[in-house]
Amino acid sequence: MKQTIKWGIIGCGDVTEIKSGPAYKMAEGFELVAVMRRNLKLAKDYAERHNVPRFYNDADELINHPEVDAVYIATPPDTHRYYALKVANAGKICCIEKPMAPSYAECLDIQTTFERQNLPLFVAYYRRSLPRFNKVKSLLEEKAIGDVRHVSWYLSRTPSTLDTSDTYNWRTDGKIAPAGYFDDLASHGIDLFAYLFGNITCAKGVSGNQQNLYTAKDIISGSWEHESGVVGTGMWSFGTYKREDKVRIIGSEGELSFSVFGEVPIEIITKNKTEQITIENPKHIQKFHVANMAKHLSSDFQHPSTGATATHTAWVMDKILG
Incomplete structure (x- = not known):
């Protein structure tokens, strides 16, 4: 090479x-x-x-x-x-x-x-390559909240101007993205959970189109289980009155929360204290992802996001969509 x-x-x-x-x-x-x-x-x-x-x-x-x-x-x-x-x-x-x-x-x-x-x-x-989420991974591995029991993610947003106009948007075209913003946005979180807790062994869900603004789905709920025994639930709704994005990881000794898309602090709550950790994302958000590809191709470093891991994420998405 x-x-x-x-x-x-x-x-x-x-x-x-x-x-x-x-x-x-x-x-x-x-x-x-x-x-x-x-x-x-x-x-x-x-x-x-x-x-x-x-x-x-x-x-x-x-x-x-x-x-x-x-x-x-x-x-x-x-x-x-x-x-x-x-x-x-x-x-x-x-x-x-x-x-x-x-x-x-x-x-x-x-x-x-x-x-x-x-x-x-x-x-x-x-x-999978961002310092922010690798900090979450290290906190879990260090058992900052004890043994993880379950994870939940709630993501909602108001309809965008594209949704309510005649302007074409491939992200809500059911022929290109059957589940709409779920395909585009939720895939990031589902993939991240597989990275944090191990592959998902079973998943199911319910989906629909409540607003009739476009041909893709606009509301999806799901549940799943990781090979580690961690159980997950998610709700993704793209026609609500406000934007909200919160992941809660509940453990035997506390909980950890963060946003998948926002840069709010990582919060750790235990019986003894509440701690917040702020890690900013780089200007070029794929900087570490691309740098890790270079490392993978020039050394024995294993990139965390490959065709195999992404195919697993797609399998989970399909299962949630039924």
Whole structure:
């Protein structure tokens, strides 16, 4: 493998502007050399602003360019499998934006294809690499709240202006994201819980569309059990009067709470004290995720978010959705 791994991005939209794209230029041993967008003018604009030498409106040109060693797929999820199989066929490293694909079956197809070809596959569940959530993991391992009994997550939000307008939003298109914002947002938390408590052995749920604002689901409840014995419950509602995002982990000696998306302090409550820990996220939220990919590819370090872990998350999501 080359000392410097040269990356190309398929789908250089909003998510790549600050959250992820710059991280590929910052990581030691990585270089961003090409971007693709269906609109060539927008691809050129991105390349010029981010000092990327090549830009395309044809994904095949980027994937098959001899100087592109690895490809980051940052398109909407309905095209993830299509592009990922092309990357695998070209024999190249891949990172896919989350969710990995709209269904468990598609995720499994992607994962097994890369495994058969012995190609590295990562998925951008970047919370597994953030210091904030690794602090939560270390607190649990140190038994700061004793033995964990159960975890609950409540996530709600008001309808957005996109939801109540005629503007197209793929995140609520039932053909692309059948469970709407649950696919886009809840996948982060479900994946994080598998990281904190071990894989999930069984899951079930109820879902519906209460508002009739779009074709995807807008309310989902679920319950599950981890291989560690920890039991979980979740409620995700996208048509309430206010935004709320709170995870509570209940243990034999206390509880720990945090937000999946907000940067509120981690709070630990025991019989003797209440403690708050503040850890800010980096400006480029995928910084540690991308740096960990570089470590994985250059050493014996194991990246926490792979095709296998993301496929497990997709299985859980499908089970909750029935």
